[in-house]
Amino acid sequence: MLNQEIQAFISNDESAQFYECGYSCDSAWLLKVYNDIIFITDSRYSLEAKELSTKNTQIIQSANLIDTLCEQINKAGIKSLTYDNSTTSVLTLENIKIRCKEVDLIPKPRFHQSLRIKKTQDEIRKIQKSQMLNAKAYDILAEFLRTQHTINNAAITEKTLQFQAKIFLQDFGNYDLSFEPILALNHNAAKPHALPTNTPLKEGDLILFDAGIKFDRYCSDRTRTALFNPQINFDKQQKFTNKKHQQIYDIVLKAQEYAIKNTHAGMRASEVDALAREVIHKAGYGEFFTHSTGHGIGLDIHEMPFISPRSDTIIEDGMIFSIEPGIYLPGEFGIRIEDLVYIENGRAKIL
Amino acid sequence: MLNQEIQAFISNDESAQFYECGYSCDSAWLLKVYNDIIFITDSRYSLEAKELSTKNTQIIQSANLIDTLCEQINKAGIKSLTYDNSTTSVLTLENIKIRCKEVDLIPKPRFHQSLRIKKTQDEIRKIQKSQMLNAKAYDILAEFLRTQHTINNAAITEKTLQFQAKIFLQDFGNYDLSFEPILALNHNAAKPHALPTNTPLKEGDLILFDAGIKFDRYCSDRTRTALFNPQINFDKQQKFTNKKHQQIYDIVLKAQEYAIKNTHAGMRASEVDALAREVIHKAGYGEFFTHSTGHGIGLDIHEMPFISPRSDTIIEDGMIFSIEPGIYLPGEFGIRIEDLVYIENGRAKIL
Secondary structure, rough: OOOOOOOEEEEEOOOHOOOOOOOOEEEEEEEEEOEEEEEEEEOOHHHHHHHHOOEEEEEEEEOOOHHHHHHHHHHHHHEEEEEOOOOOHHHHHHHHHHHHHOOEEEOOHHHHHHHOOOOOOOHHHHHHHHHHHHHHHHHHHHHHHHHOEEEOOOOOOOHHHHHHHHHHHHHHHHEEEEOEEEEHHHHHHHOOEEEEEEEOOOOOOEEEEOOOOOEEEEEEEEEEEEEOOOOOOOOOOOOOOOOHHHHHHHHHHHHHHHHHHOOOOOOEEHHHHHHHHHHHHHOOOOHHOOOOEEEEOOOOEEEEEEEOOOOOOOOOOOEEEOOOEEEOOOOOOEEEEEEEEEEEOOOOEEE | OOOOOOOEEEEHHHHHHHHHHHHOOOOOEEEEEEEEEEEEOOOOOOOHHHHHHHOOOEEEEOOOOHHHHHHHHHOOOOOOOEEEEOOOOOOHHHHHHHOOOOEEEEEOHHHHHHHHOOOHHHHHHHHHHHHHHHHHHHHHHHHHHHHEEEOOEEOHHHHHHHHHHHHHHHHOOOOEOOOOOEEHHHHHHHHHOOOOOOEOOOOOEEEEEEEEEEEOOOOOOOOEEOOOOOOOOOOOOOOOOOHHHHHHHHHHHHHHHHHHHHOOOEEEEEHHHHHHHHHHHHHHOHEEEOOOOEOOOOOOOOOEEEEOOOOEOOOOOEEEEOOEEEEEEEOEEEOOOOOOOOOOOEEEEEE
């Protein structure tokens, strides 16, 4: 799994840990030297780590993780060690340097995400299943909205609806959320990452819903914008009663479909970003598409490749990322449409 | 609010940001120079930041947070700037140093938690309210367990019970969790931070439940260990049918009560830790009390003062922390009892 250049690394990142040894927790360091994996954690997690990690993982319980990590680094007798300088704190690096004077510490931002940037068939299947289960929750939420008028015996508000959506997404405890879902009505949807309020839901409202779950630790992510009426659904084809809603929706949908259709292996990620941006810019709303077109996804909800105007990553088969253009009119409303695509035989296919 | 020594600081920590300006998000930097607060965030959050932050906060929208932060640092014309080297990444510090050559960057681990270590009356009220609402969810869960035998039409398992507990804790969307609650049965409770399994709940089971919510962003935290039978409650006084459960429970309860009773202002945090540890050690179970006695709490679920054998912090009036001894017998069961205390007139009082 490792690039030839990276023969030894350390990581306290949970996704990297899980990828390497099948277990992770919020208080641990992983040391990988060639194929030897050492997982150092405290007494709260060591039992579980032993039970759940892969067989080739050596679990060491420690009350001082950095001390133990450095002992193990020194014991391994390696000359150089890669670490992620975008997630390792200044203090941690100092503490390691003091104790591991003979080892050359090589900074590589997001090095483990780079290792995971092209997904295996098994990973693609897991992300696909995650997104399928995620989409199912959208259907359950739509069915709920078509038939129920209260939540916990009170009028439905943005906040209670977001909570109800979380219950459906988690399927009563079977799945974790991959992020706190965004459920925003009307002008609150003009904030791409809105916090839910106590605004009551009423017919004719525009609902922006951006959510994802984790299946076997792999994230999904999807956004739909829909009209709330007794026939509500979260399909991509939407009929709005408000003309401006429809006009903006059609631009965003065109941008999203255009970007998916024209993405191909060999392009830079910035060129993929430009595909969606171009459609929105030509329609006269360029200044209201205020974020990147998409992001990679896997064990992390946001990982490489980043589909932004500044990203030089070359798109390749096996990559999975979101395509999620949006237009946000402050004080009025916002529209975003998001799917995940994977690159196969050079083209983008919706997961 | 600032120590006299800290006249200017930067922070990307959400608790520090919220404390200083009433708003925070996961993509922002805050710069405070004397009483001037500048909050730099991207387009996804800038509208909300303007609406929700305090009036003296200047919000700057930026597509490159570090560039903008450094421009503002240079513009402020300050000679020195404090930052938290335990949370700032190596890469971020490098990027700031390159752009702010004239400014002396002073590393102080957890400096903002230090500023918040003694709580104001308003903060004490909020943590008290948070803990009160948290305790209420324990009562609702106990009532549920006394009357219901299924969750979503299926037998109750550790996993579905944990999910049901989360619904009660969040009061249908009114409160956030302060951490993922731990709900562990029997031998799973021997792992201080157990993940829930599909084990079905049955009469006579021991249930360890460790949970907290956030009220107005302030965390609560509480652990009870109880016997599951038709009269279940999460009171501190428990009658177990299994003699060993009762024996261990009584030791842990004695340790907790002894520590609370004998904690006083002027002690070192390590001496508070030793109070609980001494009781458990004398009873012959010292090696099975594998974590610290407690931790401070406020905007962060774990903050200063840390009540551990290595903590030199002097206990003072206004501090709030948990007292949570436990005994964990691998493969058998675990017991933990946790309350929050605040120090008033030199003594510890349960919140």
